[in-house]
Amino acid sequence: MTDFNVVAAGDRAIPAQPFVARHLIDGEWRTSADGATFERVSPSHGSVVTLASKGGSEDVERAVSAARSTFDKGTWSSTSGKERATLLLRVADLIDRERDRIALMETLESGKPISQAKSEIEGAADLWRYAASLARTMHGESHNSLGSDMLGLVLREPVGVAAIITPWNFPFLIVSQKLPFALAAGCTAVIKPSEMTPATTVILGELIVEAGVPAGVVNIVLGHGDPVGMAMTADPRVDMVTFTGSTGVGKAIVTAAAGTLKKVSLELGGKNPQVIFPDADLQDALDAVVFGVYFNAGECCNSGSRIIVHEDIADEFVARTVDLSRRVPFGDPLDPATKVGAIITPEHHAKIDRHVRDAAAGGADIRLGGSGLPVPGLNGQFYQPTVVANVSGNMSIAREEVFGPVLSVLTFNTLDEAIALVNDAEYGLSAGVWSDNVHTCLEFARRAHAGTVWTNTWMDGFAEMPFGGVKESGQGRELGRYGLEEFLEAKTVAMRIGRTRAPWIEPQTA
Ligand code: NDP
Numbered sequence: 001m002t003d004f005n006v007v008a009a010g011d012r013a014i015p016a017q018p019f020v021a022r023h024l025i026d027g028e029w030r031t032s033a034d035g036a037t038f039e040r041v042s043p044s045h046g047s048v049v050t051l052a053s054k055g056g057s058e059d060v061e062r063a064v065s066a067a068r069s070t071f072d073k074g075t076w077s078s079t080s081g082k083e084r085a086t087l088l089l090r091v092a093d094l095i096d097r098e099r100d101r102i103a104l105m106e107t108l109e110s111g112k113p114i115s116q117a118k119s120e121i122e123g124a125a126d127l128w129r130y131a132a133s134l135a136r137t138m139h140g141e142s143h144n145s146l147g148s149d150m151l152g153l154v155l156r157e158p159v160g161v162a163a164i165i166t167p168w169n170f171p172f173l174i175v176s177q178k179l180p181f182a183l184a185a186g187c188t189a190v191i192k193p194s195e196m197t198p199a200t201t202v203i204l205g206e207l208i209v210e211a212g213v214p215a216g217v218v219n220i221v222l223g224h225g226d227p228v229g230m231a232m233t234a235d236p237r238v239d240m241v242t243f244t245g246s247t248g249v250g251k252a253i254v255t256a257a258a259g260t261l262k263k264v265s266l267e268l269g270g271k272n273p274q275v276i277f278p279d280a281d282l283q284d285a286l287d288a289v290v291f292g293v294y295f296n297a298g299e300c301c302n303s304g305s306r307i308i309v310h311e312d313i314a315d316e317f318v319a320r321t322v323d324l325s326r327r328v329p330f331g332d333p334l335d336p337a338t339k340v341g342a343i344i345t346p347e348h349h350a351k352i353d354r355h356v357r358d359a360a361a362g363g364a365d366i367r368l369g370g371s372g373l374p375v376p377g378l379n380g381q382f383y384q385p386t387v388v389a390n391v392s393g394n395m396s397i398a399r400e401e402v403f404g405p406v407l408s409v410l411t412f413n414t415l416d417e418a419i420a421l422v423n424d425a426e427y428g429l430s431a432g433v434w435s436d437n438v439h440t441c442l443e444f445a446r447r448a449h450a451g452t453v454w455t456n457t458w459m460d461g462f463a464e465m466p467f468g469g470v471k472e473s474g475q476g477r478e479l480g481r482y483g484l485e486e487f488l489e490a491k492t493v494a495m496r497i498g499r500t501r502a503p504w505i506e507p508q509t510a
Contacts, residue, residue: 003368004384007331007338009377014045014334019105021052021198021222023059024205026066027215033058038223040196043111044333044342046379050109052198055223060190060231063219067161067188068237070216077158077186085132087213088180092128094207095121105199106172111342111380112296113333124176127479130463131180134484138184149500153493158186159263160239162487163232165225165253166201167245168194168344169299174244174267175201177467177478179218182242185487190219190238192229194245196344198222225249236260242486243267244301246401247427247472265476265486267468269401270301270429274458275308275418275444276317280434281456286317288432288458289407290324294340294385295459298405299348301473302430302452302459306391306398306408308421314411318389321407322368325385330405331375340405342380349381352404356386359397359408365390369405393424401427415440423449428470432458451477 018039022029031037032053040050053059071077076084095102103117110117143152162182166174171193182189193201205220221228229249233241233256240263243253247268257264274292276285292304309317333341343349349372356370369386383404391398391408398408412418422431432454433444441455451469454460461467466482468474476486 003326004373005327005329006373006375007329007335008375009332010335012332012334014042014047014049014108018048018051019199019202021050021202023053023055023063023222024202024209024218024220025059025063026070026219027209030059032056033062038195040109040198042108042380043344044378044380044382045108049105050199052195052222055192055221055228057227057231059221059223060228060235063190063221064161064232064235064237066216067190067219070214071158071161071188075214076183076188076217079186081136081138084184084186085135087211088128088132088135088183090211091180091207091213092125092132094211095125095128095204098203098207099125102172102200102203105203106197107333107341109197109199110168110171111333111344113338113341115336115338116296120170120173124173127176127463128180131184131484134181134481135184138484138488140490149497151495151497153495155491155493156488157491159487159489160187161237162187162189163235163238163241164189164191165229165232165241165243165245166191166193168196169296169301171197172200172204175204177483178242179204181478181483182487183213183217185484187487188217188219190221190232192221192223192232195222195224230256233257233262234259238262240264240487242476250474265478266474267301267478268429268472268474269427270303270469270473271306271399271401271425271427272302272304272430272432272450273306273308273422274304274432274434275412275422276310276313277433277435277437277440278310278313279436281436282313282317282320284456285434286320286324288434289321290328292432292458293407294325294328294405297340297343297383299344299403303401303403304432304458305402305406306410308410308412308418311411311413314409318367318387318409321409322387325368325387325407328385330373330382330385332378340385341382343383343404346381348403349383352383352402352406355397355400355402355404356388356406359388359391359395362395363390364388364395364397364408393421399425415443419444419447423447425449426472429473430454430469
């Protein structure tokens with residue numbers, strides 16, 4: 001009997017030909033100026049699923065020029081909120097229409113389960129609809145109490161050209177957390193998806209063109225961080241960078257953007273704790289812990305990768321976590337029953353394994369998993385659901401993003417101890433607490449250093465609620481009204497009414 005619930009390869013065929021992805025520049029689909037291309041090999045099936053143009057500095061130059069001149073002409077920024085909202089809603093409808101096609105490419109490139117990919121595409125369409133509502137309701141301020149001879153206005157204006165740089169773990173969802181908000185604000189954009197997952201951003205580009213968004217408003221350049229992302233970040237014609245990815249690259253972007261003092265918005269990593277008190281509904285908590293750590297194979301900034309369990313219940317809770325982990329369906333991402341798919345690259349697979357080996361060498365206890373997971377019939381890389389107990393707060397597995405299906409278990413006795421463990425981290429993205437006592441939950445919510453706190457739940461997100469991190473988890477917010485604010489500048493207009501201004505220098509009298 002296998003220790004795990006492995007979903008073997010089914011008979012679902014992958015497309016015979018790879019998806020061909022090109023840059024979208026000024027409304028046209030283009031190959032790279034130097035003709036370079038690259039391939040994406042599916043992490044679950046081991047075959048080439050995408051053939052993409054590989055951008056260089058000339059392609060970035062053309063895309064930024066298009067975004068800049070389109071913005072400066074006012075082609076998009078001077079349209080009414082009603083017009084922008086109409087187009088954003090049209091894109092949302094097209095995303096719904098193409099849901100299955102987008103989800104298939106998302107799964108083939110990222111290795112995530114097809115059922116999850118479909119939900120993410122539905123969630124993305126909802127973000128386009130929400131952003132449309134912001135395009136129509138966005139407004140500034142008026143100040144009518146500055147004195148009888150003054151009226152003050154605060155206008156909200158688009159920042160300008162936004163560079164959007166996205167990672168491989170939620171390619172379609174993350175671009176949809178940024179782009180529709182940028183468009184609602186009136187910005188133009190140049191997007192660079194991760195070179196591991198270019199296809200679905202290209203499909204989004206097709207839908208944007210079909211919806212009738214004017215040429216030059218949305219531009220896409222495919223390729224690597226070096227040189228594409230770096231050139232976008234340094235270009236003086238780009239007004240802001242919005243980035244999701246690793247904290248290391250986030251810091252490099254801040255440094256590069258400093259040369260032209262761009263606005264920078266960053267969604268970075270997390271080492272997100274769930275604290276479990278004995279009075280919680282332990283069945284609910286258990287399910288959320290397993291969901292929190294294995295969702296997207298743990299390749300998730302919000303991964304609940306460490307739990308902090310009260311000592312009175314720790315042994316039983318860990319034993320039940322191990323049992324439930326064995327039941328999670330891991331394997332063929334194209335099977336609708338699968339909950340956890342493949343790991344993004346062989347290199348990342350090796351990095352996950354290194355974290356687990358180092359923890360074991362440092363005295364931690366591998367209660368479950370701890371190595372690769374062969375999936376019959378597939379030629380990709382998968383990792384076993386892994387539970388590591390006896391972890392102390394100073395071990396790297398308790399502090400660093402493993403970005404894999406690996407749970408670290410720590411324990412506590414008092415609320416103060418739990419909060420100290422939660423806050424003893426470089427990251428501050430999200431945190432959770434499980435208790436039936438509302439006072440415990442509220443005190444935890446107030447004291448945890450995190451951009452989001454969940455009480456008796458995990459990873460619920462809403463278009464209306466802002467998302468982002470504190471400390472090294474980032475700066476700025478996505479979603480909600482705050483998500484729109486990132487793409488807006490405030491312009492103050494002070495208007496004198498009548499000729500009441502006292503002269504600074506008295507005029508000469510004749
Ligand atoms: P990166 O942070 O390296 O990449 C994210 C995006 O930034 C990609 O499009 C990448 O391009 C681009 N990029 C890379 N370097 C630069 C640069 N100097 N200037 C501008 N853009 C750049 O993430 P990885 O994909 O390499 O993942 C590494 C680790 O990051 C993971 O193991 C995980 O810990 C963390 N991560 C966190 C995410 C989150 O949601 N918080 C998401 C993804 C990763 P390209 O890769 O195509 O070269």
